[in-house]
Amino acid sequence: MSFHINHHFGVLAFAAVINILVANMAWQRRGSTLACRYFSLMMVAATFYTAVAAMEAGSTAVSDKIFWSTLEYVGTGGVIVFFLLFSEAFVYEQSQFNPRHLLRLSIWPLLNIILVATNSWHHWIWVDITPGLPPNYVAIYEHGVGYFWILACLYLYGLRSIQLLAQSTFRGSPLRRRQSLFLLLGALFPYLGSALYSLNLAPAGLNLAPMSFMGTGILSFWALFRMGAFDAIPVAREMLIEHLQDGVMVVDLQHHIVDINPQGRSLTGLKSSCMGRSLHSVLADLPDLLRNYDRGIEIPFDLWLGTKKSYYVTVQISPLQDGQGRNHGRLLVFHDITQRYQAEVELRQANNRLQSQLQEIEFLQTKLETQARQDQLTGLFNRHYLNEILPQALEQAGIEHYPIAFVMLDIDHFKRVNDTFGHRTGDLVIQTFSRILFQQISAGDVPCRLGGEEFLVILPGMTLDAGFQWAEIIRQSFEAAAVSWRNSEVKTTVSGGVAIFPDHGTQDDELLHAVDLALYDAKKGGRNQVICFNHLVHQ
Numbered sequence: 001m002s003f004h005i006n007h008h009f010g011v012l013a014f015a016a017v018i019n020i021l022v023a024n025m026a027w028q029r030r031g032s033t034l035a036c037r038y039f040s041l042m043m044v045a046a047t048f049y050t051a052v053a054a055m056e057a058g059s060t061a062v063s064d065k066i067f068w069s070t071l072e073y074v075g076t077g078g079v080i081v082f083f084l085l086f087s088e089a090f091v092y093e094q095s096q097f098n099p100r101h102l103l104r105l106s107i108w109p110l111l112n113i114i115l116v117a118t119n120s121w122h123h124w125i126w127v128d129i130t131p132g133l134p135p136n137y138v139a140i141y142e143h144g145v146g147y148f149w150i151l152a153c154l155y156l157y158g159l160r161s162i163q164l165l166a167q168s169t170f171r172g173s174p175l176r177r178r179q180s181l182f183l184l185l186g187a188l189f190p191y192l193g194s195a196l197y198s199l200n201l202a203p204a205g206l207n208l209a210p211m212s213f214m215g216t217g218i219l220s221f222w223a224l225f226r227m228g229a230f231d232a233i234p235v236a237r238e239m240l241i242e243h244l245q246d247g248v249m250v251v252d253l254q255h256h257i258v259d260i261n262p263q264g265r266s267l268t269g270l271k272s273s274c275m276g277r278s279l280h281s282v283l284a285d286l287p288d289l290l291r292n293y294d295r296g297i298e299i300p301f302d303l304w305l306g307t308k309k310s311y312y313v314t315v316q317i318s319p320l321q322d323g324q325g326r327n328h329g330r331l332l333v334f335h336d337i338t339q340r341y342q343a344e345v346e347l348r349q350a351n352n353r354l355q356s357q358l359q360e361i362e363f364l365q366t367k368l369e370t371q372a373r374q375d376q377l378t379g380l381f382n383r384h385y386l387n388e389i390l391p392q393a394l395e396q397a398g399i400e401h402y403p404i405a406f407v408m409l410d411i412d413h414f415k416r417v418n419d420t421f422g423h424r425t426g427d428l429v430i431q432t433f434s435r436i437l438f439q440q441i442s443a444g445d446v447p448c449r450l451g452g453e454e455f456l457v458i459l460p461g462m463t464l465d466a467g468f469q470w471a472e473i474i475r476q477s478f479e480a481a482a483v484s485w486r487n488s489e490v491k492t493t494v495s496g497g498v499a500i501f502p503d504h505g506t507q508d509d510e511l512l513h514a515v516d517l518a519l520y521d522a523k524k525g526g527r528n529q530v531i532c533f534n535h536l537v538h539q
Helices: 009-026 034-058 063-091 098-115 147-167 174-198 211-226 234-240 262-269 287-295 338-354 358-371 383-400 414-421 423-440 464-480 508-524
Strands: 126-130 140-143 247-251 259-262 301-305 311-321 329-334 405-409 446-449 454-460 483-485 487-488 492-501 530-532
Touching: 009 034, 034 063, 063 098, 063 126, 063 147, 063 174, 063 446, 098 147, 126 234, 147 174, 147 414, 174 211, 247 262, 259 262, 262 329, 287 301, 311 338, 338 358, 383 405, 383 446, 383 454, 383 508, 405 414, 405 423, 405 464, 405 508, 414 423, 423 446, 423 454, 423 487, 454 464, 464 492, 464 530, 492 508, 508 530
Parallel strands: 492 530
Antiparallel strands: 126 140, 247 259, 247 329, 301 311, 311 329, 405 454, 405 492, 446 454, 483 487
16 A cells, blocks of 8 residues: 655544544543443544544555545444434433434445445446645545435434534523533534535645544533533433422523423423523413512412413422522422322311211221321321331341431420520421421431421431431531521521441330430530440440
8 A cells, every 4th residue: 555644644643633532531431421422432433534534645546545535434424323312312311322213323324335335336426536646645536426415414414413402502501501512613613624625615625524523522622521511411310300209490590491300391381492481481370489489488388380280389499509609590399289288178178077977077087197197297207107117117127138227316406496486487497407308318218207306217228327427418408508587597406316227226116215315415415416326335
């Protein structure tokens, strides 16, 4: 093979080095998101394309140039397929690989590669090739109808990808829009270079598309590592927020909706097209909600929602602040209490009907006592349910040999809060603490209100250290929380004790005694702390 190193080869080789560096760094982080993996493969394909383009630029024989030019179409096919997959995964925040979709997108590029490889039979791609002259040996390709067919394929794939990224620049948070903008600008470089080459505007007939990937690599590098494009894709959001039973809506400082989960859309009757629109515009038929929103009320309030189907919900509006206390918008949480509300209405109707029948009233009260497992103020389980479920939980843990962490928490100086601010404010403090518990518990956990300001949380499968760390998160969150009262804030702390099954006991009374002793040590030691039960101290 006759080869001559020239300026064109040098520029393309440099672009290939830039691309392989970006591909390597992205590949090392491929486990973070599906979009990151697709981006890695796209940059590998771009590196291959640029590298073979460099070999074509350095080759002097026409046969060698045809060989390398054929391989260029393999690279471009990979680039457009993985670019489109990357754009879809990035914009739609996909997390599941779809092999059928990959196969469907690959059919057309594979047929194009076969068409290029068989050009010697039909000459649909290159009708004629004029050998290049020294010093750069740039060959002149006379293209046939097949070339423009392939070009249409490339542009269709590319335009769809660019359309997705362009839409993303107008939706989501400001950071998300900036990330999309950088990725979009990087994606435009190859298509600009290809357009200049196809319109014969490139200097000396040089194909600028491979070189332009250097610009793509640099801008993508900036979006990937300097702006954290893939770190900002909320993987955890899809696993948590998307599947929450509560509706969640995020509003920016300009009162525009920047995010809403499926349950939020279901409860409010909104569609995904509401993203980026004004909250006051899309929820104009909910004046009570907007009134509380404009007043900055953070106390939960009840509201009827929905159009085709009505929902009775509790709405909580909270500010979104960073670690420096800067405001970035507000979070609206919609908790569906329709069934509870309907149950309460039906219960009142039943009581009205049965007031004249003492025997039936007594029967109804007995039935309610057996069904009342939740504390009305907080929504947590009550002591009755604890006594019912605890022996079963210990028996199951003993059979399957897994630990259970017991965390007992007591709000510090709660009587002082009631005496100073009133019982209503005391109730709000308890509700605030309960919401913090709800935010931290997982499926299978059993949060209970034992009475007054004392709470117990059963954490199956959690070790003593993990239970201590969990309790510390609760303590710190509550210490930072506050309840608004007459233009002031009411704040207090919580003390906690932690015990573990089976190390600290195998019976319910033993474990409750152990965790109660640990809580006593925490309060005796100055409050606002969590202490684990110690055998040596309480022998």
